[in-house]
Structure formats: structure tokens, C-alpha cells
Amino acid sequence: MKSRNWSEVEIEAMRLFYPDTLTEAFARAFDRPIGGVYAMAARLGIQKSAAFLALQVVGRIDAKHGKSTRYREGQPARNKGGPGSQSTQFKPGRRSPTWKPIGSERVSKHGYLQRKVTDTGRGKLDWIEVHILVWTTAHGPVPPGHLVTFKDGNKSHIALDNLELVSRTDLMLRNSVHQYPPELVAVMQMMGYLNRRINAKHR
Incomplete structure (x- = not known):
């Protein structure tokens, strides 16, 4: 997947919060892998504050925290195959019992109808939401940082006139903030504020 550049809003939010x-x-607010957030923080020279690291929720109370559950050097992995494990492994060329042909449809755990479009064996590439297929057929690829949503909120009402393209930031701010954890609400609100400030600067 092609990497997405960090916007001025995201970088400013990183510096502040x-x-x-x-x-x-x-990671959730910016729709980025958590490793990417850590990498950007390192690039910007930003570190967690001492007060934040002292919080119990961070899980870094002291150097001994979690020591008993860590792997030691030379310790074999718990999921390493033991004697007789070869009998349960798939033979080369043999398909999983859950395999489906291209064109098959299923409902995701989030309630979206998906269609299998390729057979690479990688779920995120093979299965695409049908409403996204409908949108992209009519309007082209979904721009980075945007989502295709249902105007009436009904995920089963897949019709072009019921779909709209919105930015992730606008969608998060549009939804009730009460369903999100407080720390995520703060980031979302600050992103909206920074967007308005930057847009005003460029007018």
C-alpha cells in the first residue's frame, strides 16, 4: 500500500498533543498504523511527557512491569509446531475449507457487504466493500483521508444516490463524540480547530 504524506494539521496535532x-x-484518529505514528514522532523529535509515562494506563510504571511475561533469549516460541504438527498443516496447493471464489459475497464483522475481487490470499486486498465498488465505478478511487458513507445510515441500502464522500475528520466530528474515549475526542476536536486555523491562514 502506498504511504500517505502527513498533513500540516496532523503534524501540528502531533506536536501539541x-x-x-x-x-x-x-493511530485511530489519523487512520494510520501505530508504527507510523511512532516513526513520525521520532522524526519530529517528540517524546511522551514524564507525567504521561507515569500514568498506570500506559503500562510503564517501572522496568519490572510485565517482566514475568516477556520472552527470554533462546526461549522457543509458544506457537512453534511440535511432534505430529505436520499432519495438521496445509499441503502446497491445497485450499483452506473457508476459501471462496472470486465474486463471492459476505458480511464483515462491521456489517458491510463485501465482495471478493481477487484471490491473493490477503483478506484486505481480496475482499472489498460493495458500496465502495459502487462509488469507485461511478466516481473513481476514494481520495486518501476520505470515506464513502451512507446518507441514511443504512449499510444495507447500497445505492449510488445514498452514498457520499466525506473526510475522516469531518465524519468523526459529525458523529457524537460521546461514543469515543476522552483522549480521542481531544484529538478530533483539535484537528477540527487546526483545520479551521490553517484554512483561514491560506485565504
Whole structure:
């Protein structure tokens, strides 16, 4: 997947709030892998504040925290195959019992109808939401940082006139903030504020 450049809004939010906010919150708000958030923080020279690291929720109370569950050097992996495990492994060229042909449809755990469009064996590439296929057929690829949503909120009402393209930031701000954790709400609100400030600067 092609990497997505960081926007001015995201970088400013990182500088202001990353030191005192859970990294997972940024990853969810910006729709980025958590490793990418850590990498950008390193590039910007931003670190978590001492006060934040002292919080119990971070799981870094002291160097001994979690020591008993860590792997030791030379310790075999728990999921390493043991004697007789070869009998349960798939033979080369043999398909999984859950395999479906291209064109098959299923409902995802989030309630979206998906269609199999390729057979690479990688679920995120092979299965695409049908409403996205409908949108992209009519309008082309979905721009980075945007989502195709249902105007009436009904995920089963897949019709072009019921679909709209919205930015992830606008969608998060549009939804009730009460369903999100407090640290994510703070990031979302700040992103909206920074967007307005930057847009005003460029007018």
C-alpha cells in the first residue's frame, strides 16, 4: 500500500498533543498504523511527557512491569509446531475449507457487504466493500483521508444516490463524540480547530 504524506494539521496535532495522549488514539484518529505514528514522532523529535509515562494506563510504571511475561533469549516460541504438527498443516496447493471464489459475497464483522475481487490470499486486498465498488465505478478511487458513507445510515441500502464522500475528520466530528474515549475526542476536536486555523491562514 502506498504511504500517505502527513498533513500540516496532523503534524501540528502531533506536536501539541502527542506527549500527553495515547499513541493508539492518534493511530485511530489519523487512520494510520501505530508504527507510523511512532516513526513520525521520532522524526519530529517528540517524546511522551514524564507525567504521561507515569500514568498506570500506559503500562510503564517501572522496568519490572510485565517482566514475568516477556520472552527470554533462546526461549522457543509458544506457537512453534511440535511432534505430529505436520499432519495438521496445509499441503502446497491445497485450499483452506473457508476459501471462496472470486465474486463471492459476505458480511464483515462491521456489517458491510463485501465482495471478493481477487484471490491473493490477503483478506484486505481480496475482499472489498460493495458500496465502495459502487462509488469507485461511478466516481473513481476514494481520495486518501476520505470515506464513502451512507446518507441514511443504512449499510444495507447500497445505492449510488445514498452514498457520499466525506473526510475522516469531518465524519468523526459529525458523529457524537460521546461514543469515543476522552483522549480521542481531544484529538478530533483539535484537528477540527487546526483545520479551521490553517484554512483561514491560506485565504
